[in-house]
Amino acid sequence: MEKLSTDVLVIGGGATGAGVAWDAALRGLDVVLVERGDLGTGTSGRFHGLLHSGGRYAVKDPSAADECARENLIVRHIAPDAIEDTGGFFVTTPFDDPAYADRFAQGCRDTGVPCEEIEPAQALREEPRLNPRVSRAFRVPDASIDVWRLVWALARGAQERGARVLPYHEAVAVHRDGDEIKGARVRNSRTGDELDVEARITVSASGAWAGKIAGLAGIEGVQVRPGRGIMIAMNHRLVNTVVNRCQMPTDGDIIVPIRTVCVVGTTDVDTEDPDDHSVIQDEVDAMLAYGERLVPGFKDARALRVWTGVRPLFEDTKGNGDGGSSRDVTRAHALLDHMDRDGVSGFFTITGGKLTTYRLMAQDTVDAVCRQLGDPRPCTTATERLPGSHDGEYIRVEDRLGRRERHLRDDQLICECELIPRRRIEDTIRQRGTTDLDDVRRLLRLGMGPCQGGFCIYRAAGILHGHDGIDTSQANRALVDYVLERWKGVWPILYGDQLRQARLDDWIFQGVLDIEHLP
């Protein structure tokens, strides 16, 4: 069996894990990052894309609000290439308790969340589709964040500093020698090959799966309650500003404009299995109705896709772990030094928290790692810009048109919805060394537009097949897997024009190409 040796092994390639890898690599530590799927495919890749201003927690959880407000500024500075500066509104709709608005304003003042009350008419001028019966409106610095850009920028930054990043490597055993954790055995899920990673410190940044990894290390009682939330992407940006309902956090209280779509979210339902992505029909109906409260006519847009994600809500059974529904469990992150907690050295669990505070979580974790190594080194992630972000420019939704314009005459357009030219697809296939079009999707948004891959996925499979070493069966698998994967998020929300689109795609995939009967 192949062996690697490193200072820090990070298990989990979401924002937190990639953040830990980047932080540790910046401090000069040698790092190996393993992730059972592709980077950003757990909770990080399954949320609505909000970079919190902190406003959402201003009343309910002041310390979380304060944390978000500070991290929002930092992440804007270090990762603008992953952020669109949409700004955000909190608005009091006729469905909200009007008394909450004053508490909200006070909460923002108390916690340092930048917040300015504006005339409802002004909010409506900026967002004309907003419910015209809005009675109060506040402006906050919410933004939307492309999590795959963020996670890959962190990973690339870490790699540039020597880290080894291994997507599609699942931890199958954690090596424990008495009271010391010495790394893990990981399995390449594509080849089945196993690899031993020997590490001075092992960090489990596995979010909702943290209990499972702790279990591999023989540590009991690390309980992360997965709080499942549903999100629906609509086919265009019904709003260009993040719009929140000004009330206590509840179901369906936010619409986030992100890239070419907008996302309504979310719910919070206790679940047992963090890998349970089933979509409940009643939740779909409810979410569309909530969208309607913020933006009348919401339901008449095309619902492109529905998905669920699980929040990692930490409850330590070693502490006082009984608390009502999952929405009431703390949103704060939890760093467990298993030396202090269990007398086991060389092992940390970082879980809980939220994407906006991923950097702070990583900083706390690597600080503790350095302390245990007896080698304190300062954290620089609050000032060091990520690869791709050095020019300080935010994403602008119209940039893709400019890019396309530049290559109109020398490159074919393959994904028409997301304006992706052929060369970018070829480069990504080469750089990632992947035969999975879903990997390409996350980086380029391939097939994420209104046609959901109807036209571009045959093309992309043909391009993939042209690459050295990728044979016909791999190209077939890429094509069929992509279609099946897309369908999972499509069928529960099929109505209106999106059903029409899906039927056109059926005609293409089954009636014209007959992909079901590939040899």
Place this chain on the structure above:
Amino acid sequence: MSPTLHYDAVVLGAGVAGLTAAARLAEGGARVCVLAKGVGSTHLAPGTIGVLGYDPERVEKPADALPGFIAAHPDHPYALFGADAVAPALEWFADRVEAGPQPGYRYTGGLERNHFLPTAVGALRPSALVPETMAAGDTNAPVCVVGLPVLRDFYASLCAGNLRRGGIEARAVEIEVEVGRVEANALGLARRFDDPAFRAAFAGRLALLLRPGERVAMPAILGLRDPHGAWSDIQRRLGGPVFEVPTLPPSVPGIRVYNALVAALRAAGARLIVGAEALGVEREGERVTAVRAHTSGHDTLFSARWVVLATGGFASGAITLGSDWQPHETIVGLALRGMPAPGEPRFAGDYFGPQPMSNVGVAVDSGLLAEGTENVFVAGAALPGAVPWREGSGEGIALASGHCVAQSVREREGAAAAA
């Protein structure tokens, strides 16, 4: 007041079903007008005539399989008009194409056996009646698949790779053509192939790459105005069989179908208005007396004794599913059939499994008369009970139901005249 135009029959929809019903009615002497929001499904479909391709295993002989299929699927459109209605409809279609505006272009085959033609990914898809330009796809002889890098909608090496996996000796070559830009679609290239000089240059370069005894597979771009001329010219220049492979829309062979049927329609004296969206109808009791349509800049009433609804299913938007999950037929408001029961799944997570909502269509009697009306007939994909893209049955249903509707109207006209 909207202006009113008077016809014997108004047909809604210009897909295969609507054009067939209209041409048949006009050939029988009726004054017919076709109103279409846009062009129909022809421009998306591969241009082959599928009657029954999968049940759910692949069907070798549709004529033999149809009776059993109908017995097992009593709610299927084929069960309404019977297996015997299909063959005459196919013959009529083949005749009209042959007599059509594309000189020499013809279809071959029938219900006796399916042709198994390579798709653009190299799967072998069954069809009963196929254009002559595709027929050579149905053999196991060695094949050279030709790609044009400028056409982003066809990937020769993937097609050839799958043909090889299916046991056919196949390889791929690429021919660069200059079209003045970096990408072209099938329609643009088909127009180029109408030009003999372009064809000659293309064939000259391709000939150098071919091996003796190889068939040549091309994306379906061999001419739009004169496909027979383009295809036979290329074949003559290359000295061996050449066949077209349908690929992503816009479908050139589909457009040829449309052109042939429109010509048949016009030859029979019917009128076609594309860009006339039907908005609703006027009625007297259960009789629809006129269709209201949006024509250039104003609404027009098209009064008729008979209305044929050939507007398609969910794919065309003629039947919609609301966010309340209730389906509606949008123009006449006809009763639907085939909905999953309340609380039952509408669609299912298994993409290739049964999708209950797919069976929805307009409720009709055995003469294809819509339930609750005296004079509205239904043809094509608006009928319930079929999953044509899976069954490989879409064109067979469209042609046969188009015929059946025309027959029903004639019978009623006859009965009225006798009375």
